[in-house]
Amino acid sequence: MLEWRLDNADIREQFPLDRDISLEIAHEIGVPHPYYPGTNVPCVMTLDFLVTRIVDGQEVLKAYSVKEQKALTPEVVARLEIEHAICSGMGLSYDLIIKERLPHAKVRNLLWIRKAQLEPDAAEAYPGFYEEHQSRMVQDLAATSFSGSLVDYCTNYDRRCSVDAGTGMRVARMLLANRALSMDLNNPRPERAPLASFQLSAVPGRLRAVGGA
Structure with missing residues (x-):
């Protein structure tokens, strides 16, 4: 904490x-x-x-x-x-x-967010894969009016971007860790919370552009 x-x-x-x-x-x-x-x-x-x-x-x-x-x-x-x-x-x-x-839900959520981060020398689909998808998701969130939960949005993101199941949720957790996305840390089940309850703080384009060097 x-x-x-x-x-x-x-x-x-x-x-x-x-x-x-x-x-x-x-x-x-x-x-x-x-x-x-x-x-x-x-x-x-x-x-x-x-x-x-x-x-x-x-x-x-x-x-x-x-x-x-x-x-x-x-x-x-x-x-x-x-x-x-x-x-x-x-x-x-x-x-x-x-x-x-200590507030148990908050501690659990912070661990959940932290565990999404890449370990040093961790393998990615290709170099910069997660940075690219963080930028893509920020742009997508800024333009979307999705009415479902975070997990529903992330499942939909995986399908639309043709990535492995769970990628979207990990990217969302990375955005939370980087403060590009914020949430109620006391929510006991954040993945089931409405997407509208998450606040986007990053400006599209501030993160590395999709496909950029």
Whole structure:
């Protein structure tokens, strides 16, 4: 979900905290500092995510810890207290995210959209195949008044363009990932939503022209 926000300029995972500072903070707030199992070596603590966000043209750092409810043991809570205290001392916003409280439909839809993207070196029917069809679909959507659902439109697109079944839906998901198309991310079944509920934000011709180099 962090990746989806346009105002997030950078996302760093498992960002390490200075061990001397975390030891000092643990002592100050009276909670045990974690140690590597079976040793007397203090752990290097990390923030799950350190995000650089653009707010009013300025870069602002925000820290996040993401945990499952069942993982919130006393030891983990102590770690979170240390993380929170360190971030507060640095003037950073700090949020604890409980996975079970995330909007399930939105998370599922973002994964559905992300999985449409091509992996590096993935095979296509020919080089630029999906870029070409993204441009073609943008132009088609701008000109169409199709009254059915997204899946109906995509099935119709596959037939009209003589491409393999499922191509149109993947292209539509790519357009969603590229923000050329937008939808209600809380819809539990977006593929069954009326095509009219999707908003086209790309201008025909802005994407690479069909058949272009």
